Amino acid sequence: MDIIDENFSQDFHCLVYDNAPTHLKRTPTAPSAKKMTKNTPPVGKNWLVEVNMYDENGKQIYNSDGSYKKQHVQMSSSGFTEDGTPQSFYFEPGHEREGVFKGMAIILEERGFKGCVGRNGRLAECGDFSQGCVTAGQPDCCCRRMLYNEPDFVNVWPRLEEVANARGFAVLFLPKFHCELNFIEQCWGYAKRVYRTFPLTKKEDEMEKNIITALDSVPLETMRRCDVLDSRFRSL
Template sequence: MSIKPTAEGKPTFGVEVNVIGDDGKPVYGPNGKVLKQKICMADAKFSDGSPQSLYFPAGHPQEGVFKGTAILLQERGFDVTDLRTQCPHFKCKPPMLDCCCCRLLYNQPDFCDVESMLETHCKARGFQVLFLPKFHCELNLIEQCWGYAKREYRKFPASSLEADLERNVVNALDMVPLVCMRRFFM
């Protein structure tokens, strides 16, 4: 993000995403790679919850141009006159609160707590996403289901026939008690 609005003639700040066709699937180019397009970022939020566009509105002389971090912060009531754009290589020193415009903006609640697309999609469909701590699969309740199924699987007679193995897997999974599954989904 630049501190100033995007200069005239330069592509405005945005994010690159896959081109999605009418069938909801990515569109591929002649080179076999997924086609990309640049789109504007979604609105930020002021502390009162109202939207803050990151781009100048219709009718503005720089309509559709990225405002830059300084203006975004000023619109939030911050005085950034003497604030540097960004600490070198964005390696801010603790406490990393308001040492530079970038850090100050990134510390704003709406910037810190951006919802992932997964959460947005699930919420819209009435589901709540619960993220488990990374690298701690033992906390994932589905592991208890796998563990139970594997223990039951080992009780079946040994066989090298694919049909036997497939049947044993299905039977072992079917033997997982519902109470175990319920704990996973509740």
Template sequence: MDIVRYLSQSEVKAHLKLEKAPSEGTARKWPKRMEFRYGTGKNGMYIDGHEREDISEKPEPVQKGEGASIMVSDFCSPDLGWLQSKNGETEARILFKAGKSRDGYFSCEDLCQQIELAIEPFEDHFPGTAIAAFGFDNAPGHQKWADDALSARYMPKYPKKWTGKKGIRMRNGILPNGQQQEFYYPDNHPEFGGCFKGMKKILEERGLTREANLNAECDKFKCPDPNAACCCRQVLFNQPDFIAQKPAIVELIESHGHIAFFYPKFHCELNFIEQCWGYAKFQYRMLPWTKKEAEMEKNIWESLDKVDTEKMRR
């Protein structure tokens, strides 16, 4: 019926030189003859027809480009355009020369630093009068937790000299009564000075004495039921404060009194900034090839600035 409705439009019939739209029966036959089938896509893969037997030439991987490249990261708004202060002296845009021997690789830490830059010009436009809603692609790097975030994944069961990521101590948890729960013994403790308490002790302090005597984790942490109290690790994973753990960029933005959200996975077309990038890339491709990075940076900047607020709104 979608096919029938689409082909019933006067402009479509005129374009395809159709006297009338096909019947529903004919529309049902078309997908079958074109070898379309109803079903669930597997692994999120996009199939473009190259795998068909009647396509003899096999696709070859092509490099993204030759020579050096420059990465751009920026924030845009249909209200403010590319984010910058009122006087234009402070802006959120950064150019990043990705590569092992260059600026390295754009990490969550780099994004957090840029977010700090972005919040300042927004608050310059709306000093204490508006809340910003920062939207991000649902990429793994954007979901990264802070180095001291709550996670039971590698916790030892018993007291041990242990820290989380990068040798940083894990932050305090929250007990059922709302009080802070310290995960480390004080340095002057007679037996375990400065040690991590371990999952057993943490669970006991939460009143979960039976769960504290479970095994540290199920075989290879493949629990039969993610909601079951089958091992110490799974019990902690299901504790309210562990469940409430947010990505680092969300914690940062909320600490400034603003909001952060993520677009649905694999739906970049819902994010209008993708169209902004596309238009900027179109402008860049119209320019002559560059041989110097300084010239490349200048062209990138000018191409992005051609995406004005009106185009962002459209």
């Protein structure tokens, strides 16, 4: 993105990525009901999200044993209570349990759903949850399903898309197992075909030279043609 901004800032850009899990990773503090507890944790305990720590330059911080240094932070919320006030998943300042996780039941009741809090309230998760709660056949069968269906839990974008959009770039994720839609694959194919025309060698330095020559041999015009072809597929 820095390179594009520096050299081609006058154009509109759409960044195309394949469906790799690293590209689709969400912000660790983004709303997720997967591990939330139904009730407020007991006194002295809290429910937070574990995230990696970074220094002021954005570099990951490591422990002396080489593992990632972690910290526990609040999960961020972009939802609203019943009266339209932005909602936090944690008790607000001034509350006797300030900063403590409210629990799914209270979060839902604040959003206007009844029958969640208490022993007789809805279950945290029904027995059919992993199958999509189809047995119950109701969107409000258990607390976790209800939060899963809330717009702020559904519309969580990958971190990559968030960063790109904030800088004015559009992002397109290609569907899985469709390398024909990815222009870089056509370029690899072109370079591989050129590489195969070189005499066989077992010397590493010659191989490296051949690889660089093969990669450099892909003409810009061919790259553009591949992308035009792929974008036609993508628009189907």
